Amino acid sequence: MPYRKVSEQPRRAGRPRDAARESAILEAVDAVLAERGYEGLTYEEVARRAGASKATLYRRWATKREMVVAALRAGPARAPDAGPVDTGSLRGDLLALCRRLLATMRAADGRTALLLLQAGLEDPELCDAIEEAVGPTGSRLPASVVDAAVRRGELPAGADPFPFEEVVGSVLLLRRLNGLAADDDYLHALVDTVLVPALRATADGAPRPPAGIFSGHPAPDTHPREGDS
Structure with missing residues (x-):
């Protein structure tokens, strides 16, 4: 041998x-x-x-x-449809993202959702890591969705995700915490009357908006609050 x-x-x-x-x-x-x-x-x-x-x-x-x-x-972020969002239209993509965020919130209790939001504000890289690990959660507007909408002529060049990232997560979380409906009728109204018009208003030539609260990198408040020493 x-x-x-x-x-x-x-x-x-x-x-x-x-x-x-x-x-x-x-x-x-x-x-x-x-x-x-x-x-x-x-x-x-x-x-x-x-x-x-x-x-x-x-x-x-x-x-x-x-x-x-x-x-x-x-747990909460696990979803069978966690891949890229691409429905073929801006309206469809926005609705899909809203539904995905609602599904994530429903998988966790309201307190956990609030704590995760606070954690993301304290540790912006945590938000980046979550989005990278589980795919679009619906709290942010992926650049791929904006770029596709620009190519289709649904958004002008230079559209900024600020309206989506400032509004969607905030209102859906608030409605969930207060037991208010966020069904498809509500989502359609949110997309058609708030999100699409607001996204179109951020095109080239408009003042650049700040980072939305769910962007993972919002600017902190530098003004002292009442009662702070």
Whole structure:
């Protein structure tokens, strides 16, 4: 039998992840996030809730942001239609994005949705990571949708996503928190009377609007509030 060098021996496969174990950890992430918010979410508390070690968590997710994105992808942000939005018309694309955002919000309780919004404002890169990991969530207007609308002549060149990113997430979240309807009749009215006209008003030549609240990079308020020292 020929001699075989140790270096030529086949490498042993790493230990496979236990899907049920990972699911339990991500459920713990969701629970802590709902109770304590993004700022209050820690590896220690997630590990305690899930009955896991911090080392186990760190092996899977190097940062808290990665851990939260994984939890969202496995839960509220999971959707079978999470691919690019392209219905063939601007109106159809806007409606599809609104419906997608509603589906995401309905998969999470209102408090979690608010906490995630606050987390995105505190950590803009978290918003970027969520959009990249799960596809368009509906909170932002993808550049691909704007570009396609410009090519079709539905929007003028230079249209800015500000109206969508400032309005849609805010009003849909507010309606959900107050138990108000956001059915297709409402979405049609929102798209036809607010979004499309507003997007057309941001064309070349118009003053450039600021970043919308759901853009992930809104400007902070630099004016002191009443009662602040």
